[in-house]
Amino acid sequence: MYASLADLARIGGGADGGVTRVAWSPELFDAYAWAGERMRTMGLEVEIDSAGNLLGRWSAGPVGSSAVVVGSHLDTVPSGGRFDGALGVVAAIHAVRVLKEEGFEPDRPLWIVAFMDEEGTRFNAALFGSRAFTGESLTGLGDRMGTDGVSLREAMAAAGYELDRAGEACRVGRVGAYLELHIEQGPVLESEGVEIGVVTSIVGLRGYRVRLTGEANHAGTTPMGLRRDALAGAARIALELREAARARAETTANVGRIAVEPGGANVVPGLADFTIDVRATTVEGLGELEHLVVESVARIAAEEGLGPDVQQTFALDPLELDPALVSAVERAAAEEGASAMRLPSGAGHDAMIVGRHVPAAMLFVPSHRGISHSPEEYSSPEHVELGMRVLARVLRSTLRTDG
C-alpha cells in the first residue's frame, strides 16, 4: 500500500520531493494508466469518461442495482504531496483487492473513481470531474485560462477530449453511495492522538476579494488625523473577522493575500487589495459570516474614510454527510480496533459535490502537522494501512445491502 503510493508518486515527481500532476496534463494521464492497469488486473472494466474521470467498474447484482462508488482524485497542486487525492484512489484499489482475494461477492456494482481536476489550480475550475459526473453545470468553465495561457477547452482538446461532451459523463442516477478516504490536511487528529476521522460534514465557503481605497500621502507630512490609510482598514477587518471566527464553533476566517499601493515605506497606503476566506459547517453559520464580512467592511471603511469594493469570488454551501453512511464508517473503525472521532472537513472534496446528489461519507487519516499541498505532506504507513482496512470494512457492509 505505502509502496504503491511511492510508486505512483514517481509520476510527476520533482527534484524537491513534490508531485505535479495538474489537470489534463500528460502526467495525470500517465497516473490514470498506472491505476487503470492495476484495476484491469483485478478484473475491473476500465474507462476514462468524457469529463476525464477514470472509472474501474466491478459489475455485480441485479440489473439496475445502484453502484457504490469509492475513490478520490489523482491530480495534484504544483509540487504537492503524494497523499492528497492519490491515497483515496490507491486505498480503493487495495481495498477491492482485499475483497477479491477473500472471495467477497458484492450484491451491487462497485466503481472505483478518480475524478478529473479536483484541485482546480490550473484553470480555477475545481471539482470539474465530480461536477460533470453528477450533472452539475459546467457553464463558463471552458474559457477559463490556465496559468500557462491555455484555456480549459484547449487543454481538453490537446488531450483528445471535447468540452462540449463533458456533460455526457453524468452517471449519478446509477449511483447509490459514495465513499472517500482522504488525508485530514489539518492538525486535529494528530493533536488529539486519534487514528481515524469520521467526517460528519464538509464546510461551506465564501471567498471574497476586497479593495479599500484611501489616499496615498507622505507618511511624515500628513498628520495622523488627516490620513485615509487603506492598510489600517484592512488590518481592522482581518482582526475583527478572526475574533468572530474564534468565538464560533467549526468556523474559520482567513486573510491570506494582501497587497498595498503605492508600497513605499514613507507613503501612507492609498489602496489595500486583499482576500477573505470564511468557512462554516452549517448554512446558518455561513450566513452569519457572510453578513459579517459585508457589514464589517462597510462599517470599518466608513469609519476610516475609505472607499470599499467587495466582490464574492467563490461560494460553496456546507454539506451534511449521510448519517447512515457516517455511522457505517464509525462502526467499521470500531470493528477494526481503531480510535476514531467525528469531525467536519475544513477543506473541499469531491464528496462535497457527489454528496449533494447521493448518500456520501468520508474518512480521514492523520496528516503530520496538518501540512498539505506541499512536498512535506506526510501520513504514516500504519495510518494509511489502517484507513484502507476501515474502508474495506465499509465496502463490505455497503455492498451487501442495496441503498
Add this chain to the structure above:
Amino acid sequence: MYASLADLARIGGGADGGVTRVAWSPELFDAYAWAGERMRTMGLEVEIDSAGNLLGRWSAGPVGSSAVVVGSHLDTVPSGGRFDGALGVVAAIHAVRVLKEEGFEPDRPLWIVAFMDEEGTRFNAALFGSRAFTGESLTGLGDRMGTDGVSLREAMAAAGYELDRAGEACRVGRVGAYLELHIEQGPVLESEGVEIGVVTSIVGLRGYRVRLTGEANHAGTTPMGLRRDALAGAARIALELREAARARAETTANVGRIAVEPGGANVVPGLADFTIDVRATTVEGLGELEHLVVESVARIAAEEGLGPDVQQTFALDPLELDPALVSAVERAAAEEGASAMRLPSGAGHDAMIVGRHVPAAMLFVPSHRGISHSPEEYSSPEHVELGMRVLARVLRSTLRTDG
C-alpha cells in the same frame, strides 16, 4: 516667478506632466545650466563643487565674513512635481534679483545653492550634497547601486566627477546661516487656511523592516486556535503603533509596505514582511517610539506564536531649527502681511543636515491637498510669489548683520 518654474519644469518633463531629474543625470545638469545662467546674469560667481552642488556666490562684506546660504535642490523623484526643491532654488534667484534691482548692498556674502541628490531615489543616498557640503561622512555611499544598475561612483564618473573628491566640497566653516523655502508637502497649511508655514523643527525618523514568521497552513482545516498567522500579528502591530502616534503630538507612524507568503487566499500567512516608519520632533518623543516599536513587535509576536525579526534600516535625529532665524522668518511674514503659523516639518530636507552645523530656518508655502512626489503636486502662483517675497525680507535682515 511662476513662469520660471514652468520653464524649468520642461527640463526632464514627461508626457504625464511629471518632472524627472534624478541625481547625476544629464537632465539635472541641464537644470544646473538653466539656473547657473540666471545667476551669472545677475552677477553671481557660479560653480559646481566637487560633490555636484551648484553654487552662485554674491561676494560682499569684510574678508572672512560668514555667508548666508539660501536654496534647496533641483533633483526630483521619478515623475515628480515642479515645486519640490525647484521652488527653493528659483525663489532664491528671484529674491536675489529683487535685492539687486532695489540696489541692496549686503554686509556679508550670499550664496545660492542647489544641493546634489536630496531625494536619494536613485542610489538611496539622500542628502548627498548637503552631507558633503557640511563635511559629514559619505562612507559606503559610492558602492550603492542605482535602480538602473549603475553605482553612485560610476554615475559620478560618467558625469565627470570623482567620488573620492566629494569631501572637498565642505564649506560649512564659511557659512553663518542657511535658509530654505519649500512646499509643505503636507495638508496642514491648506486645511488651516494659512499662507506661510514657519518651520520650527524637522522630525527625526526611524525606519524598520520587520519579518514575522508563523506557519503556513490550510485556511479551512486548521482550527483558529492552532494557527500562527503572521498577517494577524502584523495587523496588530500596525494598529497599535497608529494608536500610539495618534495619542502623541507631532508624531507619526506608518506601515507603508507589506507582503505575506505564501499568499494563497486559502492559506494562513506563514510570513509577513513589512516596513515601519515612525517620526517625532523631539529626541525624547522619538526615543519613546523607538522603544514602542521594539516592545510591541516582541510582545505581539510572543502572544501570536510568531518569530520576530526587526532591523532598523534608517535613523535620522530630529533637529530644532535656530530660534533667532525662526523668529526672523516669522517677523518677515508679518511684515509682508502674510498669515503664518509655526509647524514642524514631517519630511526630511537639506536644512536638516545643514542645520546640524549652522543656524538654519525654513519656510513653507501650502501644497494643494498635501500631494507631493507626483505630477499632481501644486502650489498656487499667489503662494509661491508670497513665499519668495517673505524669503527676500529674511535675506535683507540676515545680510545686514554678521551672524
